[in-house]
Amino acid sequence: MDNNRDYIELVEHARFGDRESLDNLAQRVRGRLYAYVYRIMLRDDISHDIVQESMLEMFNNLDKLEKADRFWPWLCGIAFNKIRHHYKKELRHRTVSISDAGDWPQGEPRDRQTGLTALVGEELKQIVFNAMRELKPQHRAVLAMRCYEEMQYSQIAQLMGSSELNIRVLFYRAKEALHKQLSRKGFGKGFLLSALALFGRMTAPSEAAVPSVTVTAAATDVGMAATLVGVASSKTTVITLATAGALIVGVMLAPLPLDKAVAWTNALQQKLTKSSSVVAHLSSDRDEYWYYYPAKADGPVMTRLMKQQPQTKQSYCQWLENDHANYYFDKTSNTIRINNYRMWRSNLTVCRLPTDDPNLTEFLTKVEGEGKSEKTEYVTSEHNGLLVIVEQNETGSHPHITHHYNVLDEEYFRYDWLAGAKVVDNRDAMHKRGWTYFRVTGFMNGEEVSGTGRIPFVYAADRQYHPWLRLHVANRLEIIDNIAGSGIYDADRRTFITYPADTFFKGLARPWMGLHTIDTIRRDAAEQQLWFETKHAPGSSKADVILNHQQDKIVYIIDMEKDVIEKITILKSDGTSQKTKAELKFFYLDDVEQAGDEFAEPREKDYGKPQRQGPGVLWLVRLAGGDLN
Numbered sequence: 001m002d003n004n005r006d007y008i009e010l011v012e013h014a015r016f017g018d019r020e021s022l023d024n025l026a027q028r029v030r031g032r033l034y035a036y037v038y039r040i041m042l043r044d045d046i047s048h049d050i051v052q053e054s055m056l057e058m059f060n061n062l063d064k065l066e067k068a069d070r071f072w073p074w075l076c077g078i079a080f081n082k083i084r085h086h087y088k089k090e091l092r093h094r095t096v097s098i099s100d101a102g103d104w105p106q107g108e109p110r111d112r113q114t115g116l117t118a119l120v121g122e123e124l125k126q127i128v129f130n131a132m133r134e135l136k137p138q139h140r141a142v143l144a145m146r147c148y149e150e151m152q153y154s155q156i157a158q159l160m161g162s163s164e165l166n167i168r169v170l171f172y173r174a175k176e177a178l179h180k181q182l183s184r185k186g187f188g189k190g191f192l193l194s195a196l197a198l199f200g201r202m203t204a205p206s207e208a209a210v211p212s213v214t215v216t217a218a219a220t221d222v223g224m225a226a227t228l229v230g231v232a233s234s235k236t237t238v239i240t241l242a243t244a245g246a247l248i249v250g251v252m253l254a255p256l257p258l259d260k261a262v263a264w265t266n267a268l269q270q271k272l273t274k275s276s277s278v279v280a281h282l283s284s285d286r287d288e289y290w291y292y293y294p295a296k297a298d299g300p301v302m303t304r305l306m307k308q309q310p311q312t313k314q315s316y317c318q319w320l321e322n323d324h325a326n327y328y329f330d331k332t333s334n335t336i337r338i339n340n341y342r343m344w345r346s347n348l349t350v351c352r353l354p355t356d357d358p359n360l361t362e363f364l365t366k367v368e369g370e371g372k373s374e375k376t377e378y379v380t381s382e383h384n385g386l387l388v389i390v391e392q393n394e395t396g397s398h399p400h401i402t403h404h405y406n407v408l409d410e411e412y413f414r415y416d417w418l419a420g421a422k423v424v425d426n427r428d429a430m431h432k433r434g435w436t437y438f439r440v441t442g443f444m445n446g447e448e449v450s451g452t453g454r455i456p457f458v459y460a461a462d463r464q465y466h467p468w469l470r471l472h473v474a475n476r477l478e479i480i481d482n483i484a485g486s487g488i489y490d491a492d493r494r495t496f497i498t499y500p501a502d503t504f505f506k507g508l509a510r511p512w513m514g515l516h517t518i519d520t521i522r523r524d525a526a527e528q529q530l531w532f533e534t535k536h537a538p539g540s541s542k543a544d545v546i547l548n549h550q551q552d553k554i555v556y557i558i559d560m561e562k563d564v565i566e567k568i569t570i571l572k573s574d575g576t577s578q579k580t581k582a583e584l585k586f587f588y589l590d591d592v593e594q595a596g597d598e599f600a601e602p603r604e605k606d607y608g609k610p611q612r613q614g615p616g617v618l619w620l621v622r623l624a625g626g627d628l629n
Contacts, residue, residue: 008068022059033055143174147220344518448473449474454466469505518543544556553571567585
C-alpha cells in the first residue's frame, strides 16, 4: 500500500456509512500506520497503543474529512499528534527515555521479517537499529515521513506546523545525526542510504512490502539553501560552504520582546563560552552579506557580514545587526563589541541593498563613480520575511530562491562567533534602552522652531516605542508625525495638509530601519536624484553630508558613534554668498525617567483629508520656502 490513491475509493464509501468499506480500510492501513509510528517511537507496546488510539479517532471523525485524497496525510497527522502528546507526557513524568528503549524487539514486526535474515546479518541490523534509536524523536519523524512515506517537504511542514525550509534543515540535521551514530561503528557517509533502506525494510508493515522499500539520493536531498542553513548552524568544528548564497522568502515575523535584550546578551555570552568553534571554509575569495527584511522588502533590514581571512580561506561573522543591537567581532582580540551605531562603509560609499530600485542604484553609481559602485543583482518580493544572502567576489552576486520562517530566532543568525569570545557592551544608556526622546531647537527664516520627538534605535523597540515628531514654527504652524499619519496645522489647529506616516522622518535618523544615519540621509537624497557629497576625517566622530538642491544646500552634521543627527543647516546661495535660511539642533535624552509632559505623544489628528505624496528629504527646504503643500 504505497500510495494514498489506493485508499480513495474505500474512504469515499466509508465516509457515507459503508461499514464494510470502513472495516477494509482499517485492515489495509493498520500495518502501514504501525510501521509509521514504530519508526518514530521504536517501542512496540507504545506504538500499538498509539495506533489503536489513532484508528479509533479515525473511525469517529472520518465523516469530517473533506477530501478523500488527503486521507493518509490526515491519518498521519492524527498519529503524529498522539506521538507528540506521548513525549510531552513522558517528559513531565520523567519516565523511561527513548534512549532506554530495548533492543530490536523479538515480537512483531520482527516475526514478519524472516526473509530478511538471508540478506543481512543480525549484527548489522542491530547496529542500524541502535543508531536510529539514539536519534531525537523529531529526527526519526522527519526521516520516516520523507524516506518511507514519501511526503513532500511542504506536506511535512504542514503536519509538523513549521515552514518548508525549517523541515529541510531538520532533515539535514537528522541525516547528520544518523551519520554520526553510524560513523562510531566505522561506517562512512556512503552507507547512509543503505542504512535508511535497511531500517525501512526492518520496519516494513509486512514481508511482502520489504522489497518495495528503497531510499534514493533524490529523497534525501534538502536543497542548497537548507544545506547552507544546516552547516551554518551546526556545532561541527569545520563546516564546508560550497554554495554562493541564497535568496530566502518567508511569510511571518515574531520578533523577541524588547525586555529580553539583556537576557539575550547574557545568553550570547553563555553560548560563546560553551559552544564549539564554528569555522566555515569558503570555496573562493569572497565576503557574504546577509540581509533580512522582517516586513516588506522596502522596510527595516537586519544585516550580517561574513568576512574571509585571505591567508586561511576561513570566514567569520564580523558584523551582526539584528532586531536588538549592533555587534562587531574583533578577531584580533576575540571580542564582540556591542555598539551604538550601525555599520557604515570605511570608504564612505553608500550602503546598497539587493532590494534597491534600479533607478536608485544607477544614481548612486553616478554620484560615487563606477569604480566604487557595487554590482548586486536586483531582488524584488511582495512577501514578508525576505532573506537575501549575497556573495561579493570578482564574478558578482548569485542569489538563489527558497522559503524561510522567522530568521531572527534561528541560531545561525543569532550566533556565529568563535567559542570563548568576550562580549563588551559599549552602548550608552539610551541605546541600551533601545529608544529615547529628543528635543529640537532652532530657527527658520527668522522664526523660532522648537519640538520634541521619540526615536527607536532598534527594530524590536519600534512596535512599542514607535517614532513620532512634533515641531512648532513660531505660533504659525504645527507639524505632527506619528503612527497614524503626518500633518501640518495652522494657528487655529485646522488641518492644512496631510501626508503618510513617517513623512517628516525623511532626511532624519531612522536607525530602527537598520541603516546608519549617514546612509539613510544619502539614500533619501538619491531617491529624489539630489547630488550629495560626504566629508569625514579619519578617526573623527563627526561627518558632514551636503545635499544640493538648486540654490539651496542642506548640511547635516552626524555623530557617527551615536548614529544620530546633531544639526541640520539650510543655506541659500545668491551666487556670491550664502545665507542661513534655517538651522535645527537635536538633543537626545540619556535619562527618560524625568521626561515631562512635553514628551507626551501627540494625539492622533483628523487625517480625513486625502494624503498627498510626501515631499521626501526636501520637506525642510520646502517648509523654509513656504511651499510645503
